[in-house]
Amino acid sequence: MVLRLPDDYRIDPEDPRAPLQETWDSMSPEQRARVVAMLPSEFTLEAAPPPEGDTHTKAATGARFTLDAFFRRIGRRIYISSNLAVYYPGERYFAPDVLAVRDVEPHDREKWVVSTEGRGLDLAIEVHVLGSRQKDEIENVERYARLGIEEYFYFDRRRRILQGYRLPSAREGSVARPCVYRPIVPQEGRFSSEVLGLDIMLEGDRLRFLHGSDVVLEADELITRLGAALNEALASKEDAERRAQAEADRAQAEADRAQAEADRAALLEKDLAEARAELDRLRRAKDPPG
Incomplete structure (x- = not known):
């Protein structure tokens, strides 16, 4: 038996998107499972971002494995991944170079579907090496804030620039514009991450994470x-x-x-x-x- 999906939901292979939340809510568990299975975790060259080579890959995967190994050693439940397809309801997919979600099981995943997981990302890190900086430096600052991603860090490896952003908390007074990032002001070159419970800094042309005074x-x-x-x-x-x-x-x-x-x-x-x-x-x- 083939499960029919709601008439107002279609998957465009050139622009796959998770259904809007109201459409998702109207689906049966079986229909939701079918949708999740249909959402791609890999993309064509036309849909995927252009490759940036080993320099980019090493910076991104190095940060991911460093964080994942550290949190596993200390026994903290935080999911860390890299270049994982992320689907917010009705939004064009994206795949941050590094992502983090607190207090969830760190098991392997093929994709992150917000409606299935019941929550969005807490942190995203993007590494820029080649091409236009427009997406990482400007567009993501607006988009990630609008999606409610608590923290965003942008690392321009060539220029050796690190920038950090955080959504204001309720106690800071963010009623008028709740989805606009505020820059994280570094202290002695260290950017604090409340999501990770670590500081982030540059050491030459690589990211370093610090736990108190100790380098991870x-x-x-x-x-x-x-x-x-x-x-x-x-x-x-x-x-x-x-x-x-x-x-x-x-x-x-x-x-x-x-x-x-x-x-x-x-x-x-x-x-x-x-x-x-x-x-x-x-x-x-x-x-x-x-």
């Missing part, structure tokens, strides 16, 4: 540090084993010396007993009983 290690740095710690532990283990073996050898040598002394004493005792017996025999032979 990237994968290669963590591997190097863990490798050094493992080598140190192995060296300490081998040194301890050498000392233990030397001590065992010394103990064995002492035991061997003690055994030799005991054997020598036993031999002397035997010789003494034999000498006494011979002396008694000689005495008896010299003075036979009368």
